[in-house]
Amino acid sequence: MNAVERWAGNPFFVLELAVTASRAEVERAGQKWLAMLELGLARAAIYTTPLGVRARTPELVRTAMAELRDPERRAGHEPWCLLQEPASVIDPPESTASEGEPGFDAMGPLQWSRR
Amino acid sequence: MTGRPLYVGIDLGTTNSAVAVFDGESTQVVRNAQGSPLTPSVVRIDAKGRVTVGSAARRFLDRDPENTRSEFKRLMGTERPLPFRASGRELTPPELAAEILKALRGDVRDQLGSLPTAAVISVPALFELPQSAATAEAARLAGFDKVELLPEPIASALAAGWTAEHGDGRWLVYDLGGGTFDVSLLETDGGFLRVVGHDGDNFLGGRDVDWAIVDWATAMIEREHGVKIRRDNPEHAAATAQLKHAAEEAKVALSRANEAVLTMPAPLEIAGHGAFDPELVLGRATLEELLAPLVDRSLEVCRRLLADHHTDPGQLARIVFVGGPTVTPLLRARVAQVLGAPVADGLDPMTLVAQGAAIHAATSALDGRGAGPLVRRGARLWLQFPAVCTDLSPHVVGRVVEGGSGPMPERIHLVRDDGGFTSEVTTLDAEHAFVVAVELVSRHANTFTIVAQDAAGAVLAVDPPTVTIVQGMTIGDPPLSRSIGVALASDQVQVYFERGTPLPARRSFTHVTVESVARASADSVLKIPIVQGEHDRAHLCRLVGTLEIPGHAIARTLPAGSDIELTIELDRGGRMSARALVPALDQVFEHVAHLLVPAADTEVLAASLATLRKRVDDLRADAFRRGMAQVLGTLEHAEHELAEVARDLGAALGGNDDAGQRARRNLLEIDAALDEVEQSKQWPELEQRAVRTLTWAGGQIAYLGTDRERALFEDIARAIDGARQERNVRDLQRQLRLANQLGETAWYRDPDTWPALFDAASSRIDAATDLPKAQALVREGRAANGRNDYAELRRITEKLWKLLPHDPSAQRQSYDSGVR
Structure with a gap:
C-alpha cells in the first residue's frame, strides 16, 4: 500500500467519526460497522474519503479500531483526517522495477544521470 | 439450550493446566476429581495401554520415566512422537496435550453437568504459528468443535481487569512461568483495557530456580559424599530428575516454612558409587540468595519495558502476579519493593490465565453448551451484538432472514428485562435490517426482549426472542505477536501482516513466479515460503509454512513470469491458512506444507552454538576497535544467553528433548540479536x-x-x-x-x-x-x-x-x- 492509499484508509474515515470522538464512540462505531458488515448490509460496504469512495472491510474496521485505541498512533491520524483537499490523481505502478531500493535501483546504471 | 451460558477457558500449561468457566457475571475455577484447581500436565500409559493424566500420572514421573511424559508443551509443533515403552505406543505432542484437555473437559462435565464443545485456550505470547496450529489440533482431538487461542498475558490481564475495582491507570502483569518470563504493561482508561507494551525473557523461568537448587544440592553432595553428579551425563539422568523433583517440592514448602528437606522417593543411584541417601536441608536465606540474581534479571526486563513506554515505576497503580513461581513470598516482596508499586490482592496467580480465557470465550460468543434443539417460532432474525462489552450504549444490529408463516415485522424495539430501559422504535429498512442502540446496567448480564410489530402494530413472534449482553471490561482484538510475510526470491520479505495487527486478518498480494513449473514432473515444484519475524531479510525470519505448487498437480506447464494471487488469512487464535490462485491455470492451491517446528538435532545445535560463540568474539573485537559501548552490552547479554543454551544442550545430550527445543529456539533469538548488532555497524x-x-x-x-x-x-x-x-x-x-x-x-x-x-x-x-x-x-x-x-x-x-x-x-x- 502506498502512502496515499494509507491516507485513504484513515481510521476516522473508515469508522465515520469526527476527530473529537471519545474512546467509547470508537468502540461503539467499530462494533456497529463490524455487525453490519457481518450481516452483509449494503450501507456498510463503502465509506467516503476526499480521494473518493472506498470499500469498507472487517479487516479495515478492526485495524482502524486498533489504531484509535493507541493514543500515540491516534494522534498521528488526526491531522490527516482534518485535511479535506480535492482528490489528486494517483496512479501507482502495477509492480516496482526493483525490490531493493525502489526509485534508485529501478533504472540500474541510469539512476541519477537523467535528472 | 437453557440456563446460564457456559464459557470455558483453559490454561494449557507446561507444568500444570487449569480450566475455568464464566457464566456472564463471574468466573469459577473448576476443580478436578482430586479437588485441586491444578491438573499436572503429565500423561502416563501403562503396559496395558491405560492412560492416566494429572497427579496420578505425575507420581510415576521419577519411578517410570519411560512411560510417563511431562513438559510436552515445549515440543508442540514438532513432528517427533514420544514413545511409551511398556505399551509400545507413540503419541505426538498434540495427542498428549489432547489427553490433558480431555481430562479438563471431563472435569467441567462432572462439576457443571455439561460436556463443553467450545473453549478458549491460552498460548504463550510468542508462540510460533506451528505451535498454535498444534494446540488447535490438540483441542480438536479432545473433542472441542470450536476453539480460539489467546495469548497468555492478554488472558491474565483480562481476568485482572475484570475483577478490578480500581480507577484508571497503568499496571504491570508480571508473569513468571516454568521456563519463560513475560511482562505486560496495561492501561485502563474509562473502563477500556489496552495492552500498552510487552517484553520478556525466554531464558528465565521458575525452572531456573529449580536448577539453581539442583546445582546447590549437587555441590553439597560432592562436598559431603565425594560424588559428582553431572546434568549432562546420561548415566546421571535419573539422579538429576530425582533432585529436580525434590527441588521443586522444597521451593514450594519454603513459601510457608523457614527450611525444607529435599526428600527423594528412593536413594540416588550413581554408577561406581552405589546407592546413597543424601540429607539436604535448604533454608530460606539460601533460597533467597539463589533467587536474587534471577529476580534481578526479571526486574531489568520490567524497567526496560517501562522506559520504552515512558512510564516511571512510581506511576504504576499495581502489579499483578501470574504463574506458579510468583507464589514465592520472597519474590513478590522483592519485586514490589524495587518497583515501588502496590501488589494487587485477591488474584490467584495459578488460575488467573484460565479465568481470563473464560472471560474471553464470552467476548467471542463461544458458548460451550453448543447448539440446543432446534425450536423455531416466528420470523427468524440474524443478530449481531457484542456478547460482552465495555461500552454502556452498544448497538444491536439485525436482519430478518426468514419471515416464518405470518406477516413480516415492520418495526422493532428492545426492552431490558429489569424494565429500566426501552429502546427507540426502529423501522426496518429495504434490506429488512435494523440498528438499535441499547443501554446497559454496569457489570451485569443485561437481557433484552426483542419486540417486533407488523404494520398494524400487532406484536409478532421472533426467533431468537431475546439477546443478552454482559457489561464489563473487555480487550480489543488479540494482536499478532510477530509479523508474517512471504519470503521472496530476492531474500526480501513481502509483509502481509505487521506485528500488532488485530486478528482475525486477511490480505492478498499478487506475486510473479521466477521459474517455470513443468507439468507432470515429480521434481518440479514452486515454493511460496511463509515466514514470521521482524527482519527485512527472509532468511533471518522463521519459516512457518510453505505453500507448494507441484508439477504433478498443475493442468499445464506454468511459465516463469506468471501471476500468483496469494491470500493469507489468520483467525483470532493466530492460525494461518493460505490460498494461491494461479489465473494462467485457473487453479487454486491451498495446501500449506511443513507447518512444523524443525527438529532439534544436538549435533547441529552444538555446531550452531560454537559458530555463535565465535561470532560474539569477532563482534566484540570489532566493537572495541570502534568504541561501540552499547554494542558491548548487547554482546555481554548474548554471551550470558549462550551459556544458558550450553546448559540446555547438555540436558538435551542427556536425553531431554524439551531442553533441545528450548536451545534451538534460543539460538535463533541470539542469531537474530547478533544480526541486529551487525546491522548497527552499517549505520x-x-x-x-x-x-x-x-x-x-x-x-x-x-x-x-x-x-x-x-x-x-x-x-x-x-x-x-x-x-x-x-x-x-x-x-x-x-x-x-x-x-x-x-x-x-x-x-x-x-x-x-x-x-x-x-x-x-x-x-x-x-x-x-x-x-x-x-x-x-x-x-x-x-x-x-x-x-x-x-x-x-x-x-x-x-x-x-x-x-x-x-x-x-x-x-x-x-x-x-x-x-x-
Whole structure:
C-alpha cells in the first residue's frame, strides 16, 4: 500500500467519526460497522474519503479500531483526517522495477544521470 | 439450550493446566476429581495401554520415566512422537496435550453437568504459528468443535481487569512461568483495557530456580559424599530428575516454612558409587540468595519495558502476579519493593490465565453448551451484538432472514428485562435490517426482549426472542505477536501482516513466479515460503509454512513470469491458512506444507552454538576497535544467553528433548540479536542512504508531486529524522521504503520515466527467463515509444521486469522461494 492509499484508509474515515470522538464512540462505531458488515448490509460496504469512495472491510474496521485505541498512533491520524483537499490523481505502478531500493535501483546504471 | 451460558477457558500449561468457566457475571475455577484447581500436565500409559493424566500420572514421573511424559508443551509443533515403552505406543505432542484437555473437559462435565464443545485456550505470547496450529489440533482431538487461542498475558490481564475495582491507570502483569518470563504493561482508561507494551525473557523461568537448587544440592553432595553428579551425563539422568523433583517440592514448602528437606522417593543411584541417601536441608536465606540474581534479571526486563513506554515505576497503580513461581513470598516482596508499586490482592496467580480465557470465550460468543434443539417460532432474525462489552450504549444490529408463516415485522424495539430501559422504535429498512442502540446496567448480564410489530402494530413472534449482553471490561482484538510475510526470491520479505495487527486478518498480494513449473514432473515444484519475524531479510525470519505448487498437480506447464494471487488469512487464535490462485491455470492451491517446528538435532545445535560463540568474539573485537559501548552490552547479554543454551544442550545430550527445543529456539533469538548488532555497524551506510533517499524522493515530489504528496512527504521526512535520532535501524528502513514509494509515485508521472525504464530493462533481456517473449516485448516497446504511447510502454516494461532473472544464491537463502 502506498502512502496515499494509507491516507485513504484513515481510521476516522473508515469508522465515520469526527476527530473529537471519545474512546467509547470508537468502540461503539467499530462494533456497529463490524455487525453490519457481518450481516452483509449494503450501507456498510463503502465509506467516503476526499480521494473518493472506498470499500469498507472487517479487516479495515478492526485495524482502524486498533489504531484509535493507541493514543500515540491516534494522534498521528488526526491531522490527516482534518485535511479535506480535492482528490489528486494517483496512479501507482502495477509492480516496482526493483525490490531493493525502489526509485534508485529501478533504472540500474541510469539512476541519477537523467535528472 | 437453557440456563446460564457456559464459557470455558483453559490454561494449557507446561507444568500444570487449569480450566475455568464464566457464566456472564463471574468466573469459577473448576476443580478436578482430586479437588485441586491444578491438573499436572503429565500423561502416563501403562503396559496395558491405560492412560492416566494429572497427579496420578505425575507420581510415576521419577519411578517410570519411560512411560510417563511431562513438559510436552515445549515440543508442540514438532513432528517427533514420544514413545511409551511398556505399551509400545507413540503419541505426538498434540495427542498428549489432547489427553490433558480431555481430562479438563471431563472435569467441567462432572462439576457443571455439561460436556463443553467450545473453549478458549491460552498460548504463550510468542508462540510460533506451528505451535498454535498444534494446540488447535490438540483441542480438536479432545473433542472441542470450536476453539480460539489467546495469548497468555492478554488472558491474565483480562481476568485482572475484570475483577478490578480500581480507577484508571497503568499496571504491570508480571508473569513468571516454568521456563519463560513475560511482562505486560496495561492501561485502563474509562473502563477500556489496552495492552500498552510487552517484553520478556525466554531464558528465565521458575525452572531456573529449580536448577539453581539442583546445582546447590549437587555441590553439597560432592562436598559431603565425594560424588559428582553431572546434568549432562546420561548415566546421571535419573539422579538429576530425582533432585529436580525434590527441588521443586522444597521451593514450594519454603513459601510457608523457614527450611525444607529435599526428600527423594528412593536413594540416588550413581554408577561406581552405589546407592546413597543424601540429607539436604535448604533454608530460606539460601533460597533467597539463589533467587536474587534471577529476580534481578526479571526486574531489568520490567524497567526496560517501562522506559520504552515512558512510564516511571512510581506511576504504576499495581502489579499483578501470574504463574506458579510468583507464589514465592520472597519474590513478590522483592519485586514490589524495587518497583515501588502496590501488589494487587485477591488474584490467584495459578488460575488467573484460565479465568481470563473464560472471560474471553464470552467476548467471542463461544458458548460451550453448543447448539440446543432446534425450536423455531416466528420470523427468524440474524443478530449481531457484542456478547460482552465495555461500552454502556452498544448497538444491536439485525436482519430478518426468514419471515416464518405470518406477516413480516415492520418495526422493532428492545426492552431490558429489569424494565429500566426501552429502546427507540426502529423501522426496518429495504434490506429488512435494523440498528438499535441499547443501554446497559454496569457489570451485569443485561437481557433484552426483542419486540417486533407488523404494520398494524400487532406484536409478532421472533426467533431468537431475546439477546443478552454482559457489561464489563473487555480487550480489543488479540494482536499478532510477530509479523508474517512471504519470503521472496530476492531474500526480501513481502509483509502481509505487521506485528500488532488485530486478528482475525486477511490480505492478498499478487506475486510473479521466477521459474517455470513443468507439468507432470515429480521434481518440479514452486515454493511460496511463509515466514514470521521482524527482519527485512527472509532468511533471518522463521519459516512457518510453505505453500507448494507441484508439477504433478498443475493442468499445464506454468511459465516463469506468471501471476500468483496469494491470500493469507489468520483467525483470532493466530492460525494461518493460505490460498494461491494461479489465473494462467485457473487453479487454486491451498495446501500449506511443513507447518512444523524443525527438529532439534544436538549435533547441529552444538555446531550452531560454537559458530555463535565465535561470532560474539569477532563482534566484540570489532566493537572495541570502534568504541561501540552499547554494542558491548548487547554482546555481554548474548554471551550470558549462550551459556544458558550450553546448559540446555547438555540436558538435551542427556536425553531431554524439551531442553533441545528450548536451545534451538534460543539460538535463533541470539542469531537474530547478533544480526541486529551487525546491522548497527552499517549505520553510517544507512545514514548515507537516508540522505540519498530524501534528496531523490524530495526532488521528485517537489517537481512532479501533488500538494497531498508533498504534505505526506514532510510527515515521512519527520519520521526519518526521528528514526535517525533514535538510531532505530528497522524503523529507518521502513520509513525510507515509504519515502521511496512516494517518490516513485511522483516519478512515474514524468513522461520521460517509462522510456528510460524500458531502455534499462531491454538492456538486460539476454538473461530473460523467456528470451523469445522478451524479444517480442522489446519490439512492441520500441513501437510504443516511437508513437509516444507511454501507457502502453509502461505495460510492456512491467511485463519485461517479470521476465528478468533473479539471483539464485538469494533464492536458496530465502527458503527456495519461487516468487517475487
